[in-house]
Amino acid sequence: MATASLSAPRDRRGLPWTIVSASPAAPAQVRATTRRLAEPVDLVAALPAARGGVSFLQDGEGLVGWGEHSRMTAKGPEAASEIRAWFDAVVADLAVSDEVGVPGSGPIAFVSLGFDDSDESVAIVPSVVIGVRSGIAFSTVIGAGGLTERSAVEAPGRISYCDASLSVAGFTSAVRAAxxxxxxxxxxxxxxxxxxxxxxxHEIDERYLLRELAAAYPSCWTYAVAGLVGASPEMLIRRIDGAVTSRVLAGTAWAEHAGDAVAADLMVSRKDLAEHAFAVDSVARVLRDVVTELEVPDGPHPLPLANLTHLATDITGHLPATGPSALEVAAMLHPTAAVGGTPTALARQVIRELEPAPRGRYAAPVGWLDAHGDGEFAIALRCAMVSGHTVRMIAGCGIVADSDPTTEAREAQVKMVPIRDALEAQR
Structure with missing residues (x-):
């Protein structure tokens, strides 16, 4: 088949996108076009509809999208690999033009993995993506997608609460058993x-939650994928042009009045330091097999948020372009000891036995992947599953030998405060 040689825009690595003109007998490729936007963008405000949008943003920068050019669901231990292969096939069917060439431009898949093998994973390639990276605003439009007329954001109205699958009493009993x-x-x-x-x-407007979470927790990664909405403080893996970072959080303290005393106490807590060490070791052990120049700090630092303080360790390294994608590394890391436990297989089995309902996509990787394999995946924490008028919040605590059931129950409730505050903002 004869092909025409086209002058293709180059991506951020200096490599040309491959654009092939088909013969008249073959269907034309769908175009994916990324252009720079002249005006600054409020990403959450750009979402046109109350439900169905996707987002991954921090401190005013990141990505939001809407419409579904393509969607995939998967279950099982190979879900991430299947999603990566599916996304590669989606991109191969596109004629890509990217005049911006920054992380997040070009075709993007938003991905939310399931926590356990039996939980469903979801991946969406939006028809429209709006992004901001290092002050550069851009849009990516696939096919005939366009900027849709925006509806007004609606407040949820009165909120009532009830036990879900595990009451406080049930949770404290589970902690004792553990x-x-x-x-x-x-x-x-x-x-x-x-x-x-x-x-x-009223039926939940996901944009309302995103707006409140982004305003209250600007240092967290505010995300939405297929009804899962939250603001996570924990970056599981970021892979951008070979640079790899991972922020490990484990060990938590809170007080009615946040301050230096809370952080100081946390930094000398044997329980919290031991819990944190398990989590750091679980991440570093996996990354050493795929990442070069890995740097793991000797100890954690306190990370204060609006309503609590965590112990945090930032791990860095380098991953060659031929290495696994950000999504595949996220799947290798999941579940870390920060959200599963250690040893991993035994901890997962105990979770299945002591938690009465599936976690779904809570505490699993959530983020975005581009055609080069780069991307960002946080751990889906401080989150809720939104369905119509109903919001299911879920939060976890690391249980070690000297954990107190009442204290752990209080910690779980504190971790639900971000979603509760967002629901009750009423502004």
Whole structure:
């Protein structure tokens, strides 16, 4: 088949996108066009509809999108690999023109993996993406997609709460059972989750939650994929032009009045330091097999947020272009000891036994992937599953030998405050 040689725009690595003109008998490729926008963009405000949008942003920069050029769901241990292969095929069917060439430009897949093998993973390639990176605003439009007329953002109205699958009493009982098993030497740590259901007067406008979360937690990654909405403080993996970073969080403290004393106490807490060490080791052990020049700090630093403080360790390294994609590394890391436990297989089994309902996509990787394999994946924390008038919040705590069930239950409730505050903002 004869082909025409076209002058293609170059991506941020200086490589030309491949654009092939088909013969008249073959269907024309769908175009994906990325252009720079002249005006600054409020990303959350750009979302046109109450539901169905996707987002991944921090401190005013990142990506939002809407419309579905393509969508995939998968289950099982190979879900991430299947999604990567599917996305490669989607991109291969596109004629890509990217005049911007920054991380996040060009075709993008927003991905939310399931926590367990039986939980469903979701991937969406939006028809329209609006992005901001290093002050550069841009849009990517696939096919005939365009800027849709925007509806007004609606407040959820009155909110009522009720137990979901695991009440506070049920959660404290699960914690006691877990500490007994840890005390018998079955495992070192397990993360148990507690959930709460909110019912709103009006159908939930996801943009309302995103707006409130982004304003209250600008240092977190505010995300939305297929009804999962949240603001995570934990970056599982970022891969951009070979540079790899991972922020590990484990160990938590809070007080009615945040301040230096909370952070100081946390930095000398044997329980929290031990819990944090398990999480750091679980991430570093995986990254050492795929990342070069890995740097793991000797100890954590305190990370204060609006309503609590975490112990945090920032791990850095380098991944060659021929290495696994950001999504595949995220799948290798999941679940870290920060959200699963250690040893991993035993902790996952204890979670299945002690939590009465599936986690779904809570505490699993959520983020975006581009055609080069670069991307960002946070851990889906401080989140809720939104469906109509109902919001299911879920939050977990790391359980070790000396964990106190009442304290852990209070910590889980504190971790639900971001979603509760967003629901109740009413402005």
């Amino acid at each position: 500490t007994e098993r840890i005390g018998r030497g079955e495992l070192d740590k397990v993360v148990l989750a507690h959930d709460l259901e909110a019912i709103a007067e």
